[in-house]
Amino acid sequence: VLFKYFICEAVAMASVKNIFFNFLFIVFFCNWFEAVVPYLCKENNRVGKCELLENCESLKNTRLAAEVHFNADCSRSGLTGTVVCCQTQRRRYVPKTTPRTTTRRTTTRRRTTTVSPQRVGLNPRGLELLNNNNCGAIKNDRIAHAVNAVQGEFPWVAMLLYAEMKPLCGGSIITDRYILTAAHCIKPELQRVRLGEHRISTIRDCVSGVCQSFEEFGIDPYQKPQVHPNYRSLANYKDIALIKLDRTIDFAAHRHIKPVCLPIPPMISPVLPSDDLILAGWGLKENDLPVDILQKGVMKLEELNRCETLYSLYKVDDSRLCIQAGANNSVSCRGDSGAPLFWKSEYISNNYILQRYTQIGLVSLGYGKECGSLTSEPFMYENVTDSLQWITNAILN
Template identity: 30%
Template structure:
């Protein structure tokens, strides 16, 4: 037994020496080459159970003993590499769209530039009608990803395939020709899933786990104007999404209620979390490089271009949040880090209830 333990420790030591963690990323690689995230012991289920047993002097199983000796430290103090398990059924649903997800046209062809952008529609009692207040992102034919802050009792439907709000139909002058687009689709909502850890405390200026999923009543048909975004499903994409230098945001400026005829595309710079004084590892800090007045539609996507599986595509790295923190630098704001929630996303979209 002593020889076996020595061999295990020796193997883990070699693996530790070979592993080089990314300087600016929370994504890491475990001793057995699986994707993980840098977490404190109390936030990692596998490591917390080992810690609890050690505290209570309960013997570990052979598997737990191996994990205890092999776990790799991250660069941030007091964090270790915790394996991030993705639900295989949910992952399969996302990978079904790998050949078409994240598609985009040339900037001049704006109608095809962001087919995954969604609008959340609410019933407005004061105006006795419906209004759009939040954005979202189509990730499969049945699910839209958004911010938990956007889930309200009066949320009634999701609009897909919209281009210019306030214009029916949407018609554009392309060269010497006028092109009118198909009408957008308003899809009723079947069920909403808010992250169980979501917490919004305006008094203490804290928003945690700001992520939600909307399951549509009927699956949508993909076309030039409606299609899914790519999510960081692989280790490479997860690492890339947390170390990329800039992010794009798409939206109609819904918070300003200006009717937002043409979607806007400001560029955001991804910064170290310390720039926004963020303590929550599941948030990202971003700076609007064009104008602090426009922050994107809450619940909308923060995306970046990537080369994956032989094609260029857009990957969603973050979710736009309502930033309730008063900052001296008003160009700074926070977003939700999508990579840190891939386990929750794949588990949720696989649910049958």
């Protein structure tokens, strides 16, 4: 690199008699050198090369890129755009040691669209239960206008069965004994919870020689479903509940059944508006058509201000998520209540950064009269992060 600048500057300072030759030499030689010899840099005491973020395989699909993209070594690389110090080796997690400074906005209040993991006020014993299993495993890189999920793609999605064994709500596995769902799904008619389901019309589902069967669980007779103490049914406020199963889930025996992660340590990445949020359930499709196969749809996080305007009769605070239809115009419908909303987040495992599916919300005020119709208006979902303190205490009962 020093050789490049020495030659280029030496030529540039040559006699003006050869100014045209100098100009051509600088343009072609320096550009050729830039393309052939990468501009080296150092990040966390490791050598890398300066590249555009979209060309760096180790960083372009991670939220941490936003934190590490500026590197002083790359300031004179000549690249334009988001330039990073790209390292090909597997990334280790290096916590920041410099204190963060905060500024207070004095402009018009604008609700943030970033949802960060909860780190304070959580019961340590409850955290241990939530982190005790291999949660949120990613298998592949009634949701109107959704697509069929791959068999076993989301092994934490639960189906709540009521009188006449009708599936009217969904839920998610968070431990080997507890299901997370919406409070308005807790009714006297609730009878059983079905796990490991994919296609409702068949008892045994098989794809490419791999077969799985659903498992049904009852409700613990000694522990009624727990509804959040601040739940208000008319306002759908704190619309979140826990169901304790009548027996423990044997994850080793039923490998197609697994829990989802919750936004707690060791998760390190927040949810951003650019993230794809996934909703999975068996709710009605467009035109109130029933669903046979588990559906999945892509959603996006919106500013709370939008939902605050649309849902003026409801209390809109940090316990809510404002969710917009995403890439495949997915919206939730009747039967999706309690279904999990999750995304690919980053976790620390043995000092390495891995990706896991993490539940950020669940369907609450997620459908209306226009169920199944394409709409530009967002819906309000329950923010799981806001209830983690209650969850980490309630699962100890």
